[in-house]
Amino acid sequence: MDAKVRQHLDTFLGSKGLRRTKPREVIIEAAFATTEHFTAEELLDMARKIDRTVSRATVYRTLSLLVESGLLREIDLGRDQTYYDPNFLEKPQHNHLICTDCDKVVEFEDDNIAVLEDCITRRLGFKPSMKSIRIEASCEELARKGVCASRKCASRQPV
Amino acid sequence: MDAKVRQHLDTFLGSKGLRRTKPREVIIEAAFATTEHFTAEELLDMARKIDRTVSRATVYRTLSLLVESGLLREIDLGRDQTYYDPNFLEKPQHNHLICTDCDKVVEFEDDNIAVLEDCITRRLGFKPSMKSIRIEASCEELARKGVCASRKCASRQPV
DNA sequence: GTTTCTGCAAAGGTTTTGCAACAAA
DNA sequence: TTTGTTGCAAAACCTTTGCAGAAAC
Numbered sequence: 001m002d003a004k005v006r007q008h009l010d011t012f013l014g015s016k017g018l019r020r021t022k023p024r025e026v027i028i029e030a031a032f033a034t035t036e037h038f039t040a041e042e043l044l045d046m047a048r049k050i051d052r053t054v055s056r057a058t059v060y061r062t063l064s065l066l067v068e069s070g071l072l073r074e075i076d077l078g079r080d081q082t083y084y085d086p087n088f089l090e091k092p093q094h095n096h097l098i099c100t101d102c103d104k105v106v107e108f109e110d111d112n113i114a115v116l117e118d119c120i121t122r123r124l125g126f127k128p129s130m131k132s133i134r135i136e137a138s139c140e141e142l143a144r145k146g147v148c149a150s151r152k153c154a155s156r157q158p159v
Numbered sequence: 160m161d162a163k164v165r166q167h168l169d170t171f172l173g174s175k176g177l178r179r180t181k182p183r184e185v186i187i188e189a190a191f192a193t194t195e196h197f198t199a200e201e202l203l204d205m206a207r208k209i210d211r212t213v214s215r216a217t218v219y220r221t222l223s224l225l226v227e228s229g230l231l232r233e234i235d236l237g238r239d240q241t242y243y244d245p246n247f248l249e250k251p252q253h254n255h256l257i258c259t260d261c262d263k264v265v266e267f268e269d270d271n272i273a274v275l276e277d278c279i280t281r282r283l284g285f286k287p288s289m290k291s292i293r294i295e296a297s298c299e300e301l302a303r304k305g306v307c308a309s310r311k312c313a314s315r316q317p318v
Numbered sequence: 319g320t321t322t323c324t325g326c327a328a329a330g331g332t333t334t335t336g337c338a339a340c341a342a343a
Numbered sequence: 344t345t346t347g348t349t350g351c352a353a354a355a356c357c358t359t360t361g362c363a364g365a366a367a368c
Contacts, residue, residue, distance in 0.1 A: 022349095041332085080358090116271055132293050133290070134235075134290075136290075137288055140281075177323090182323080213324095216360085220323085
């Protein structure tokens with residue numbers, strides 16, 4: 001587990017009088033072993049590869065803690081389930097673009113947009129605490145050439 | 160029901176060979192009688208005030224149609240349920256700011272941010288089809304004065 | 319008449335919770 | 344010890360679906 005993650009977590013657990021337990025260790029190790037977004041069920045699978053005995057309930061409970069601590073963020077990918085994003089420690093301002101052709105998620109950061117969001121919010125009389133942008137978009141290369149090599153895009157399966 | 164809504168809907172139903180039925184009329188009338196965001200269950204309640212016999216299943220099925228037709232948009236307010244927004248016909252580019260003090264939702268539009276989103280998306284090699292911004296923010300007036308008269312904000316109930 | 323639509327109730331899927339046993343501090 | 348935590352199974356919740364009867368075209 002990354003040192004930054006461990007430290008952030010220790011501070012959080014300490015400040016709340018919470019305990020460092022084996023199942024929590026395992027779940028957190030699984031969550032931060034990847035930079036992919038995942039669902040609760042996917043995290044359960046990943047955690048069980050490390051320790052078969054981890055329960056679904058503990059995964060859900062640990063996810064709540066991680067979100068509360070700021071280590072993980074819930075993100076809206078326009079799908080039916082809640083996804084979790086482990087990359088906000090590294091890139092605190094990033095946003096998501098979702099390819100409507102292959103469902104791939106591209107993360108991007110942009111200072112201009114971050115500043116603009118901040119200005120707009122303050123002009124409305126608020127102080128921003130959490131900003132998120134989701135863009136759905138189609139792949140131009142795919143539209144032009146019928147394939148999208150550089151991004152490994154493939155047209156979605158016909159229904 | 161607004162003329163713009165009716166026309167949009169007729170075109171959609173016509174193009175798909177779908178029927179104009181009583182329950183659909185009622186549900187759509189309820190959905191566009193307000194500019195508030197609502198959940199499926201809230202829409203069911205609103206529709207049943209017009210006609211008690213409307214069923215939950217038909218509300219869900221009609222919501223899908225309305226989203227598909229573009230009359231309604233699903234929005235993420237950071238709550239547990241899906242909310243629907245009936246204001247995109249009027250303000251196709253608007254975004255949402257959610258007050259963390261009173262949970263009020265403020266809609267805002269901004270051309271600069273719309274252009275910037277478009278640029279960023281194209282620079283990444285995509286063509287934007289749907290863009291959404293969600294900002295969570297605290298009320299500055301509330302922070303300064305302890306109350307927020309102009310926006311009718313109230314501090315959230317202590318837990 | 320044919321096709322689509324409706325309401326009902328059941329089923330599906332995700333997330334939360336009560337509880338008794340267990341583990342950390 | 345004391346308090347927090349776990350796994351299990353059940354419950355809660357929102358949403359979808361199969362079906363037989365009803366309504367639209």
